[in-house]
Amino acid sequence: MSALRLARAFTGRDKVVKFAGGYHGHADGLLVKAGSGLATLSLPSSPGVPSSYAGNTLLASYNDAEAVTELFQNYPEQIAAVIVEPVAANMGVVPPQPGFLNSLRSLTSDFGALLIFDEVITGFRVAYGGAQSLYGITPDLTCLGKIIGGGLPVGAYGGKREIMEMMAPTGPVYQAGTLSGNPLAMTAGIETLKVLSQPGVYEKLGNTTSRLEKGITEAASASNLKLTISRFASLLTIFFTDNQVFDYDSVSGADTALFGQFFQQLLSEGIYWPPSQFEAAFISLAHSTEDIDLTIKVIAQAFN
Helix, strand or coil: CHHHHHHHHHHCCCEEEEECCCCCCCCHHHCCCCCCHHHHHCCCCCCCCCHHHHCCEEEECCCCHHHHHHHHHHCCCCEEEEEECCCECCCCCECCCCCHHHHHHHHHHHCCCEEEEECCCCECCCECCHHHHHHCCCCCEEEEEHHHHCCCCCEEEEECHHHHCCECCCCCECCCCCCCCCHHHHHHHHHHHHHHCCCCHHHHHHHHHHHHHHHHHHHHHHCCCCCEEEEECCEEEEECCCCCCCCHHHHCCCCHHHHHHHHHHHHHCCCCCCCCCCCCEECCCCCCHHHHHHHHHHHHHHHC
8 A cells, every 4th residue: 555655646547457366465456356355255346445446456467468558558647557466475475477577677767657576475485585586587666565573463575775765754655653663663674684684494395385286286186186277486386277377267167065074174184274275385494304295195095
């Protein structure tokens, strides 16, 4: 919400492009085909949001650069920003296809709009520099959260100096928060980042996730069960479909009833998997080899 307010103030424009299945907080203007909880509960996107406000949100399909190009051509001087998860994780894990993020960077630059990377999930989780460091793309603004507080409530956004200097108290764009700079959350965040900056941390996360992915793949094959495992770094989603997943429509074709049975079976055996087909499983440094092997064993039983 604050990052979009800043983008609108900086560009002097009102419209924002988001992608179907992307969740960027519960601000009214972003609850348009939002993923995760809304997708799980089949809620409309969304009652209580004035159509006049939602009208400033333009929708495109994730991984569809042509659709974004068309929006810029139709609204050449009205789009303030494109906001995107560089790796979609609120409709389940859906990595960007080759060239997609580069296209967004080029389009926003060419049309004078800002590119906002929502790295609330991927920031510091997939790499110390986030997904943007892995893809070599520098957005104008970055949103962060979750992991940077070591599990405590915290959010942050940042970007280029000339943009950030518009924020109060140096600039005219209002911002405030009762818990801003909360000492407990800040201390937890600092200690978390110290751990993540140690050599070999992300390699360990990658190896642990690879072990889990391999075990799930072998268990599915042994059970003649058709599914798709979508993974990026330490993020992973099991889709109960054998179709390729690349956008919100493709993931919506997964068998959510079967996923529900799968989740309940794992829960009954003490394994807490993400409760929605449209959420990611996060592997952490706390997961041991024994934890992963037990999870694979229970998943194999559930598949059978």
